Amino acid sequence: MSLQNxxxxxxxxxxIQEYLVWYSxxxxxxxxxxxxxxxxxxxxxxxxxxxxxxTVEQAVESLEALEKLGYIIKKNNTYIKVENxxxxxxxxxxxxxxxxxxxxxxxxxxxxxxEESIFTTRILLGSMPLVKKHSHKLIExxxxxxxxxxxxxxxxxxxxxxxxAKISTDVRxxx
Amino acid sequence: xxxxEKVAKYISMLITNSPGTQKDFANKAEISASQxxxxxxxxxxxxxxxxxLLLEALGIDLVxxxxxxxxxxxSLDDLDLKTPEDCLIHLFRGLDQVGQQTQLNxxxxxxxxxxxxxxxxxxxxxxxxxxLV
Numbered sequence: 001m002s003l004q005n006x007x008x009x010x011x012x013x014x015x016i017q018e019y020l021v022w023y024s025x026x027x028x029x030x031x032x033x034x035x036x037x038x039x040x041x042x043x044x045x046x047x048x049x050x051x052x053x054x055t056v057e058q059a060v061e062s063l064e065a066l067e068k069l070g071y072i073i074k075k076n077n078t079y080i081k082v083e084n085x086x087x088x089x090x091x092x093x094x095x096x097x098x099x100x101x102x103x104x105x106x107x108x109x110x111x112x113x114x115e116e117s118i119f120t121t122r123i124l125l126g127s128m129p130l131v132k133k134h135s136h137k138l139i140e141x142x143x144x145x146x147x148x149x150x151x152x153x154x155x156x157x158x159x160x161x162x163x164x165a166k167i168s169t170d171v172r173x174x175x
Numbered sequence: 176x177x178x179x180e181k182v183a184k185y186i187s188m189l190i191t192n193s194p195g196t197q198k199d200f201a202n203k204a205e206i207s208a209s210q211x212x213x214x215x216x217x218x219x220x221x222x223x224x225x226x227x228l229l230l231e232a233l234g235i236d237l238v239x240x241x242x243x244x245x246x247x248x249x250s251l252d253d254l255d256l257k258t259p260e261d262c263l264i265h266l267f268r269g270l271d272q273v274g275q276q277t278q279l280n281x282x283x284x285x286x287x288x289x290x291x292x293x294x295x296x297x298x299x300x301x302x303x304x305x306x307l308v
Contacts, residue, residue, distance in 0.1 A: 022273075025273040025308075026307050026308045027308060055306075058306065104273060107277050107278070107280075108277050108280065110284065111283070
């Protein structure tokens with residue numbers, strides 16, 4: 001798996017592998033990463049911990065992991081997100097690794113759902129080529145959400161999990 | 176990319192990162208360098224014997240891998256699992272730390288959405304031990 005940003009690739013750290021695993025398997029570090037882009041971001045570990053309902057240790061570890069991975073940098077007594085680095089797609093990570101990452105994170109997001117959340121479960125007709133044809137709408141939706149969220153004075157941190165699976169088998173030609 | 180092409184790609188990478196030339200590995204696999212090259216480029220299929228020899232030259236013992244897999248499968252077949260609870264315990268123990276914490280959180284959540292009260296003790300234990308998710 002190659003998720004480490006080039007910024008830190010020349011500074012080997014024995015914990016890099018551990019950070020990568022954590023980044024790929026826990027919502028905590030992802031949430032801290034998102035929070036760094038918020039207009040009202042306070043770099044105090046205590047504030048981050050309170051805002052995300054995590055422990056102070058988790059907040060400290062997350063900041064350290066993100067910094068070592070090169071996803072955020074320290075600047076003027078705060079942290080800023082390094083642009084265009086945390087795009088994880090099939091170009092850098094194998095599809096099976098992507099599925100592992102998704103399978104770790106998706107159930108964690110589910111546990112944050114409550115009656116106020118937005119959720120839907122549908123079984124419908126379609127095809128994977130059709131899903132691919134329309135998937136840009138979902139990407140645009142996520143981008144708009146994040147772009148406008150970054151403009152809010154006091155944004156929330158949201159978790160979105162989207163899974164579309166083919167559940168039927170191909171029986172064309174079978175009598 | 177077909178599985179055959181993927182295997183060829185990985186072998187090509189291993190050869191590149193190993194000491195010795197492509198010709199050295201071809202010799203060890205008892206094939207010609209041009210034949211190995213055709214295989215690595217996906218232009219032809221390699222005989223099983225040559226393939227095993229090539230893997231051995233790369234430090235991969237296919238027989239040992241198969242032996243391990245067979246041992247693992249037979250020990251899994253010997254498990255005495257009778258109920259869904261047995262399965263749950265077995266599968267849970269096989270998870271890594273993140274997996275265990277994720278599944279415990281999910282169980283708590285599933286209980287809560289099922290309107291089944293979660294004992295305070297469970298919440299305390301999870302709060303103390305959940306360090307990753």
